[in-house]
Amino acid sequence: MTDVVVIGAGQAGLAAGYYLRRAKRDFVILDAQERPGGAWRHLWPSLRLFSPAQHSSLPGRMMPVPADGGYPTAGDTVAYLTDYEQRYQLPVERPVSVRAVRRDGDALLVESDRGSWRANTVVSATGTWWRPYVPHYPGAFGGRQLHTVNYRGPEPFAGKRVVIVGGANSGAQILAEVSTVAETTWVTQRPPRLLPDELDGRALFEHATRRIHGESGGDLGDIVAVPPVRDARDRGVLKAEPMFARLTPDGVAWADGSSLPVDVIIWCTGFRPALGHLAPLKLRGPDGLIPVDGTRALGEPRLHLLGYGDWTGPASATLIGASRTARELIRRL
Incomplete structure (x- = not known):
């Protein structure tokens, strides 16, 4: 039995890991990617963050200011997240693709392609990058x-x-x-x-x-x-x-x-939360989202959702927002 299983080692999962380690909790972070960096590894190289480095950081470690003194790029962010994961020796298992989270008596069972973990608490931090959204318009385009x-x-x-x-x-x-x-x-x-x-x-x-x-x-x-x-x-x-x-x-x-x-x-029409692994819990509301109180799922109090946008914390899909929301989540645990 593991105390806390965090699903996803992007910015939200790493922020949760930082606070879990500081709270001396028993936890593991499961990440589907082969290398650190989360979704930032897949963004176009010239992308710029929307805030300067000193305001785009995770807890405990400032993001270095880029050489040109401007807004960090996607590559700068990947390097920062890689260093962050190593600096705090966060227990990330990868590549681990989580297939399902189920109720298992007094615990939650996290099933993956590399085995299963029983957990007192699960923090889902899988983000949205894996579910790009394209709206439907009538007609067909040949280009x-x-x-x-x-x-x-x-x-x-x-x-x-x-x-x-x-x-x-x-x-x-x-x-x-x-x-x-x-x-x-x-x-x-x-x-x-x-x-x-x-x-x-x-x-x-x-x-x-x-x-x-x-x-x-x-x-x-x-x-x-x-x-x-x-x-x-x-x-x-x-x-x-x-x-x-x-x-x-x-x-x-x-x-x-x-x-x-x-x-x-x-x-450039955005994304939807990647929540397919939570389907066995049957928690989604009519809008497709899981009703929450802060980050805690109303229908399953052992589950927390972190980093999906304003519905799981103010601007929680950003670096600074994920950090603040993760702090409150772990404090609540």
């Missing part, structure tokens, strides 16, 4: 389509006509660099809102925290103006069109009958 998870850089799109869908940070950053080599059109559900240049991801975190506590924080915007995004704004390409209504064989079309021929559609 290339890809999601954020498949994007690695702008080079393959040189000279092409590209539609980029999605008004959040990933869409803005991908638009910024693809627009340097291709003819781009940005489409979003609502007009994109850039934060003022002097604000970054810290402001988004504090805004999310105030909103969770029922306080009004005003309308800040939700896209951080990292340097590539500022450059795109200054070049005049950071202009969004309304969302199209359907796909056509050679592009997209709007409800008013207008259409646009394109070669590529990049869907």
